[in-house]
Amino acid sequence: MITKRIIPCLDVRDGRVVKGVNFEGLRDVNSPVELGKYYSDCGADELVFYDITASFEGRKLFTDILTEVASKIFIPLTVGGGINTVDDFDRVLKCGADKVSVNSGAIKNPSLIDEAAKKYGNQCVVLSVDAKRVDGSYHVFLNGGRVDTGMDALKWVKEGVERGAGEVVLNSIDTDGVKKGFDLEMLKAVNELVKVPVIASGGAGSIQDFVDLFNEIPDISAGLAASIFHFGEVKIDDLKKRLKEEGILVRI
Amino acid sequence: MIAIIDYGVGNLFSLKSSIASIGAEAVVTSEKDVIDRADHVILPGVGAFGDAVKKLREAELFDFVKEQAATGKPFLGICLGMQLLFDKSYEYGEHEGLGLVPGAVRPLEGEIPENLDIPHMGWNGLHFTERLGLSPDKCDAFGAPTGRSSIFKDIKEGDHVYFVHSFAAFECARNVTAVADYGIPITAAVQNNNVYGTQFHPEKSGDVGMKILKAFAEL
Numbered sequence: 001m002i003t004k005r006i007i008p009c010l011d012v013r014d015g016r017v018v019k020g021v022n023f024e025g026l027r028d029v030n031s032p033v034e035l036g037k038y039y040s041d042c043g044a045d046e047l048v049f050y051d052i053t054a055s056f057e058g059r060k061l062f063t064d065i066l067t068e069v070a071s072k073i074f075i076p077l078t079v080g081g082g083i084n085t086v087d088d089f090d091r092v093l094k095c096g097a098d099k100v101s102v103n104s105g106a107i108k109n110p111s112l113i114d115e116a117a118k119k120y121g122n123q124c125v126v127l128s129v130d131a132k133r134v135d136g137s138y139h140v141f142l143n144g145g146r147v148d149t150g151m152d153a154l155k156w157v158k159e160g161v162e163r164g165a166g167e168v169v170l171n172s173i174d175t176d177g178v179k180k181g182f183d184l185e186m187l188k189a190v191n192e193l194v195k196v197p198v199i200a201s202g203g204a205g206s207i208q209d210f211v212d213l214f215n216e217i218p219d220i221s222a223g224l225a226a227s228i229f230h231f232g233e234v235k236i237d238d239l240k241k242r243l244k245e246e247g248i249l250v251r252i
Numbered sequence: 253m254i255a256i257i258d259y260g261v262g263n264l265f266s267l268k269s270s271i272a273s274i275g276a277e278a279v280v281t282s283e284k285d286v287i288d289r290a291d292h293v294i295l296p297g298v299g300a301f302g303d304a305v306k307k308l309r310e311a312e313l314f315d316f317v318k319e320q321a322a323t324g325k326p327f328l329g330i331c332l333g334m335q336l337l338f339d340k341s342y343e344y345g346e347h348e349g350l351g352l353v354p355g356a357v358r359p360l361e362g363e364i365p366e367n368l369d370i371p372h373m374g375w376n377g378l379h380f381t382e383r384l385g386l387s388p389d390k391c392d393a394f395g396a397p398t399g400r401s402s403i404f405k406d407i408k409e410g411d412h413v414y415f416v417h418s419f420a421a422f423e424c425a426r427n428v429t430a431v432a433d434y435g436i437p438i439t440a441a442v443q444n445n446n447v448y449g450t451q452f453h454p455e456k457s458g459d460v461g462m463k464i465l466k467a468f469a470e471l
Binding site: 071096123167222 | 299376458
């Protein structure tokens with residue numbers, strides 16, 4: 001049966017991974033290639049590279065790095081950040097990305113999802129949503145949770161999937177950075193709404209948080225995190241070993 | 253040399269890189285003479301079946317691919333490339349396939365339990381359907397393999413590989429060499445004499461995938 005996926009997310013600025021501490025045996029913790037390889041060897045099921053570069057030169061560096069990653073690491077790669085047009089899809093797919101994640105670019109222009117899904121297939125288009133509770137409902141936020149779009153997150157997810165997104169990453173701004181666990185309530189609501197795989201993001205602080213995620217929402221497809229992996233608080237091989245002990249299906 | 257057929261669908265960068273990583277030589281090409289000179293051929297593919305057939309025909313490769321398979325050299329279809337090997341597909345209409353492996357491609361929707369996501373996306377275990385226990389790669393009079401398909405000679409029962417698909421091959425039991433459990437047994441790999449197919453992506457399946465590609469390259 002299909003296994004639950006564990007996905008580390010690497011933020012890349014000007015070709016370098018932004019956060020991170022030293023792992024044993026890793027010479028350059030800020031190298032996307034080295035860190036990606038390390039995670040892959042530890043059992044990461046996919047890697048997400050998020051381009052937080054603003055400049056044109058930085059963007060070029062990112063695609064160069066991506067090419068190097070894709071020529072050395074043979075697990076699925078998702079790329080996000082700065083994806084506003086079908087040309088942006090083309091740019092990163094040519095460098096070896098398998099899936100492309102859209103967020104603000106799709107909010108500004110929802111037909112981007114339709115166009116990309118038609119051209120590259122639904123499986124290629126990941127809808128990433130930052131959501132936060134506002135007056136008893138979930139709103140879609142922009143700019144890392146600073147700007148409220150006023151859009152209803154559940155409606156937006158449903159629309160995005162109908163337009164052709166093949167996967168949804170739900171990042172709860174309410175739990176993001178708090179490290180007290182995933183936003184199970186919000187994730188349940190989204191997961192029940194759509195038939196495509198949903199990836200939980202935001203709030204993981206410990207191995208137990210992943211155990212709770214997969215036990216509480218057995219249909220959820222994957223758990224994504226960044227800093228707890230980069231800072232070594234949770235080691236992916238330990239995490240997967242524990243999930244297996246708990247009877248949760250993982251690839252080891 | 254391995255020829256990866258380029259007919260304008262999908263991203264062939266990872267496939268080419270993964271073959272380089274196992275120490276084999278691969279060329280991405282749509283040139284018939286290059287494909288003809290290659291001693292192994294890979295038919296890749298992502299996207300829609302109908303589009304892919306159309307593009308193969310436009311590139312005048314549809315019949316050529318069949319001829320290449322008929323030469324007896326090791327031939328591997330990956331993902332949509334595997335689905336193209338079958339007689340027909342019911343993906344948005346009805347389309348004729350290459351007819352290199354008996355069977356048909358149909359949507360997972362309606363076949364798998366309601367609660368499971370579509371696409372079938374992620375890592376799933378391979379379960380071999382070894383037949384008659386003879387040595388690998390022997391085929392019976394109808395092209396169906398007996399024993400374990402030789403592209404799996406270095407991997408273990410239950411090893412995980414990466415899938416992403418919404419359609420799957422059915423009515424091909426004689427030629428199925430591995431299945432994955434997704435509520436029902438999903439056709440994960442097939443073989444008909446020298447023609448191999450994997451629904452999963454070996455080039456995205458880490459060490460296990462590299463072992464499968466290596467075994468294919470060494471055929």
